[in-house]
Amino acid sequence: MILNTRFLARRQLQRLEDRGYKMLSAVEMEQFFLNRTTLEPLFHEADYNSTLILHKHENLLFDMQDKLTESGIEVTSVKVELSPGQFEFTLEPKFGIECADMAFRCREALIEVGLQHDVQVTFMPKIGAKIFPAGAHYNHSLWTLGHECAFYDAEDPDKMSDVARYWIGGIQKHACAMTAVVCPTVNCYHRLHRPWTLSHNGWIIASRVHTFRMKVGEPGSTYLENRLPSSASNPYLVMAATIAAGVDGIQNKIEPVTGEGLEELPHSLDEALTLLEADEVLVEALGKDFVQMFCGIKRELEIEKLKDVCITEDREEDFEMERKMYLMTP
Template identity: 30%
Template sequence: MTTHKEPPAAGANEKCDDDDLQLAIQSLRGVPGWTEASAWLQARGIEDIECITPDLAGVTRGKMMPSSKFTSNTALSLPSSLFRQTISGEYPDETGEFRYDPNDGDLKLRPDLSTLCVVPWESDPTAQIICDIVDTTGEPVRYTPRNVLKRVVQAYSDDGFRPVVAPEIEFYLVAQNIDPDDPLKPPKGRSGRPIQGGQSYSIAGINEFDDLVDDIYHFSEAQGLEIDTLIHEEGPAQMEINLRHGDPLELADQVFLFKRTIREAAMKHGIYATFMAKPMEGLPGSAMHIHQSVVDSETGANIFTAENGEPSPLFFHYVGGMQRYVPRALVTMAPYVNSYRRLAPDMACPLNNKWGYDNRTTAFRVPASEPQARRVENRLPSSDANPYLALASSLAAGLLGIRNEIEPDEPTQESVNEGAIELPRSLLDAVALFEGEGDFREVLGREFITNYCGVKRGEFETFMQVISPWEREYLLLNV
């Protein structure tokens, strides 16, 4: 499992023997130091390097430079306002505690050398590296996504625990959509016909896009990204990629890069890949299910399982925390107006706050497993969520459950996806719940919560300026 230590300044004196250097050069993903980084870039003839970081939406931001400058202690900066920008590129008005830096000062990009890898779809030899965001004194900027997740992982470590996660990401392939006023349509596969829905786990459905899937695998392998499984989901040309379990920061990095990889592979074949939560009317939305477990930092034992193999008290407290806190953090897992269209009846999505053993109608499912692999699956996040923030808040919910010894309600074996919806029904409702939960401030950080909610309110106001076809159809001549 990769550890994410802060790298030394570029150009620092480092020593490594020839064997270690050769191993580093052969690595597909990540190097231990700057000496190895220089050798790694030179061995591949890398001309350019992309220094990237996720913004609040999970969009790739950063700078590109010649590789020679990257290894020569060049300072990399971004304006602080970049992390107060909405998905539409606007800057919300200041309200409440949401404020801008009056100077819009610089924030620094600090490369994490464990993430160095190639950009396989570029024609010129290009590498990429994920960066943390620090201020001019070198301190982590608390409201940036990667640092928020690091803060939560550190909170686990402070309590003697280590979280383990495994995300599952759903997405649609769609025909190119030039005019955003036009509804999205399924793409044509190798048969020349648009693929139809109702093909869960269909191998033929995947085979319709064999060449594209091959590119996804090849691009992923070149970056050192490991896909566990790929399946066809219920919707037409809806796919799901499952990742192997591991360290939350490493898995968030992988989701961040996978999204980019899948989009690029699809674009190469003249179609789009979208991670919108609800891209097409009348069809299932796309989720990012998160499997979560916790191990003891010293022994490596799963704390969800007692010595006799039964669920432990900590397991039940963790589930209780998920039930109490996840609905209050839903805005980090369903971050847009469109996200709440997925949370609708009869769309194979949990609308409740229940838990159960191997029950896919519940928000929190405990899959059937051996005692040492006992885990909880959070089925509420949508695939449009920033993976760093969805993982951070979902893990924070469980940790708060342990710390506060919260008891869950009884597990259910019934189908519980009918009746009243037990979750926030709109973006603003979710924002208010998130802001109102004081326990989040210690684990996630007040600066992040204030900043995030200010941006979400700004996005809602932008959405409200758009008149929808529904309004023109039913209101134009009737009211």
């Protein structure tokens, strides 16, 4: 029985390498900074990209940046996001398992350094009503072992290769089942099917209106942004599920779908778990034992305990129940 999520990601990376590819990827990590005593957001302004808010909290942010750097965690940018108390840390793209390793370590480091400043850092995706949720967008591209971008084709009108298209097709095919592991908590589903949020498995070039966004340019700036993972996601499982779905697309030359071919994303964790159990490709990639245990734990220890939560509405009493479960403070 293999339950180590890092091993699962490494196994999928090996599948890629066996086919002549390696993965370059990075994570955009969003999280909420709360006052450790009151659990109120560290700031109440909702001012996207505000330099004033950065200035007000520069001692904390500089300390975090310095300690992350000392730990070998490369942060390319820090910015204020859309909600009170919400920051985004963007990590340097890395090949192979190093991306997931860096994201995992960064999460732990932000929590630890935050506590030294009496700040509770939480990766709970939605901490309250009228709060824009937090994600962990997974930006990635495939490269040949000869270090050429496999997603780029200079002759194509969109500069996209067939490999990129098949990869997207595979991810679209498995997106609904993948949701279970990249949106792994009940709270995550307040983030879906809302205005300005994700609702289906669509893809598009450049625009932010779909779940999967292809960015094209020169070889080094051509990549796919998987916007589905929430801030609560395990970076190793995000990597493993993304590769498994994409490889299926390449193997079977699955064309991307648009319009009437799109599927709605799951509306609840329970629905997503059922879809995961029925997806043979993802079950094989993650392991039948892992999927069985993952789904059992989620149903018994989380869904059952939060069975009174209404996902379709943003009721403050629901968030109060969820905060008691997810905002566990040291």
